Amino acid sequence: MIINGVAIDDTFAEAFPMKATRVIITALNQRWAYHAANAMTGFATSVIACGCEAGIERELDPADTPDGRPGVSALIFAMGGKGLAKQVETRAGQCVLTSPTSALFAGIHDGDKIPLGKNLRFFGDGFQISKQIAGRRYWRIPVMDGEFLCDETTGVVPAVGGGNFLILAESQAQALAACEAAIAAMKTVPNVIMPFPGGVVRSGSKVGSRYKALNASTNDAFCPTLKGQTVTALSPEIESVMEIVIDGLSDQDIRRAMRLGIEAVCALGAANGVRRISAGNYGGKLGPFLFPLREIMA
Amino acid sequence: MSAVTFALKAALRQRLDVSPLIPEALAPLGPDQIGAIPLQYGNRTLAVDELFDFEVGQGDPGVIFRGGSEKLDYVGRGMTQGEIRVEGPAGAYVGLQMKGGRLSVTGSVGLFCAAEMRRGAILVEGDAGDWLGGALPGNRKGMAGGSVVVRGCAGARVGDHMRRGVILIEGDAGEYLGSRMVAGTIAVKGRVGAHPGYAMKRGTLLLFSAPGSVPPTFNDCGLHTLGFLPLLLRSFVGLGSSAFGICQRVQRYAGDLAANGKGEILIVQ
Incomplete structure (x- = not known):
């Protein structure tokens, strides 16, 4: 041909089977959504040494995000659910929680659930607030620039x-x-x-x-x-x-x-x-x- | 499976307990069996067919009370599925200990509506009495899930001992709003009475007009733009209330510091 x-x-x-999840990162503007997303999907080129493979899937208009702010969606892949859970939680805590004005939401609601804000909430040192909205639990974690809003879990799919x-x-x-x-x-x-x-x-x-x-x-x-x-x-x-x-x-x-x-x-x-x-x-x-x-x- | 429509044969002179008339209880029954269900009417027990004209229709399991009455107590008590509609007013304990399904009242309801509710949705087109979403006297667990929308006003002690769920009041709310609240969300579009959040431990009171005074056991945390509010307010539309609009800017008061102190009163700016 x-x-x-x-x-x-x-x-x-x-190709081979993996487990994946999607997260949606929003921020005050698109630039800061990218800062958080780039950090979260950094050093994630190959499962061989990075623990996961991740990347930005697409840019999201405010109308397409849960909180009506500019955002991006990212996909994270790992060889198994446990490994994926560890990577997602670590990266959410170090890269998104830390990024000014960011919020983090689940982008997949099917399948098994892995923690997103479920354990990050303890960063709130007792001042964290849970809110159940439309059947989903969110955590409001007080941080120095205001509040970090985060879904409790995200779904894992084959x-x-x-x-x-x-x-x-x-x-x-x-x-x-x-x-x-x-x-x-x-x-x-x-x-x-x-x-x-x-x-x-x-x-x-x-x-x-x-x-x-x-x-x-x-x-x-x-x-x-x-x-x-x-x-x-x-x-x-x-x-x-x-x-x-x-x-x-x-x-x-x-x-x-x-x-x-x-x-x-x-x-x-x-x-x-x-x-x-x-x-x-x-x-x-x-x-x-x-x-x-x-x-x-x- | 069937929808059953009840119409009172005569105005009630005593209070009537209609708690047996819930969709899942009526679904397997034929007309004769439904007519024979005993109901507590004042200090007497009467059969359904002595009090109501009723007809069994086709469709999803449901119950309709045509006309309603302020003496019609315990509508939808403990219901788990289906739909109940009261076309008119209802009495006390509407949706008491409800565990699922939908319940709507086109008129007003009395005391203890949605008390100790667990799941499901209640819509009151008129006003609601005291202790909406509260706990029965002596109990310490109020509403623990589901949603309640009141188009009119609500009485005192809304959400007393409330643990989870959402109460939306499009009119005014009385004194002691969210008293002894453990968690959950109460939003009031109109004015609120004295002592909002009295002894609340956690939970959110979202107020669209400032109370006469914020209790001294609440501390001012300042003016903030909170990211969860658009999500929360958008969810209200799904619960059947579009009166609240979208806002993000609120004055936050933390309290009740005489209790756990992790609750909040958010006053929309």
Whole structure:
């Protein structure tokens, strides 16, 4: 399959089940909502070392937020409910509670519940106030700028992590430009995040390492500087490869995001140095979710 | 499952306890069985068909009292589901210990409406008497859930010993509003009588007009913009009251410092 001069490999991306929740962060203005959300979703690129994968899903108008203020929604993914609960609570306490004018609400009300303000309330040192509004319990925690308002719990739903595709280009700048175009298109899709910096990974990994202590190491088959040193997957004209990783609330959401992203990359086409689209997989052994590139782009 | 409509055959001369006439109790019964239900009428016990003309209709389980009466006591006592509508006034103890369902009264109600209520929703189109959402004499647990909307005014001691839930009064409220309150929310659109929040431990009194004087056992915490208020006020619309509008700016008084002191009176600016 070739789209606008870009070859689509006959391969598939492989993803695995995760647990996820959505939170809504509001503030006096959009800028401060982003400050809190950026802090909460910081250092959350990969579950391998961060404990969770998180990102800002979208910006919310005041009409779409529980308290009628500007806000953003963020998605947080982890390998299990317990790990997710720990990450959400820690990040809520250190990043949102601390951020001026912020409030924190559950963005998912189905599924099992994990604490949001349930334990943070003790920061109020006995001055915290519970309010049950429309069947949901909120906590009003007195803080130095007024009150921090927080849902007691948020819902956890099954999700999918690790959807991906690789962009192979003739130069680093062209690979990055293609990634930026893809991310811009994919950010319009609800229920997904691209957790890496700017949505892009340049250090894709393979399973295993020659060093016993490491479970993963650089994906040498896609490293352009190793073309003559390893069993390479790259043709001579490829000088740079970048990856976009997608976590979503369902495999359909990931498929939609992948299609939009690859379409945006292909729109730039071979004329802009984009030569191939490939994907990372582990031979179907990693997870039950497979995303064949050609099927998605058909 | 059926909706049963009752109309009094004659004006009541004594107080009538209609607590057996709740939707879940009537749902499995036929007309003969309903007609034979004994009701306490003053110091006598009479059957339903001696006091009411009634008809059993189709539809969701429900009860309608056509005409109503100020002597019709215990309407919806302990009901758990379905709907009761009183087309007219009702007496004391409306919705006493109610645990679910919906109850509406187009007229006014007497003492102890919604007392010791747990869940469900009550709408009073007229006025409500004293001890709305309170605890029965000697008891220490008042309303502990659900919502009550009073379109008119309410008497004294609203929410006495209240522990949870929401009471919305679109008119005025009497003395000792939220007395001995443990938690919950009471909002009053009109004026309030003396001693609001007397001995309240926790909970919120949201007042849209300043009381004559704030009790000396409440401390002024200043003027604030509180983020939870828009949420709370928007939820009032869902409870059936759109009289309160949206506001955020309130003067906050903490008290009653003679009790636990973690309650608050919020006066909308």
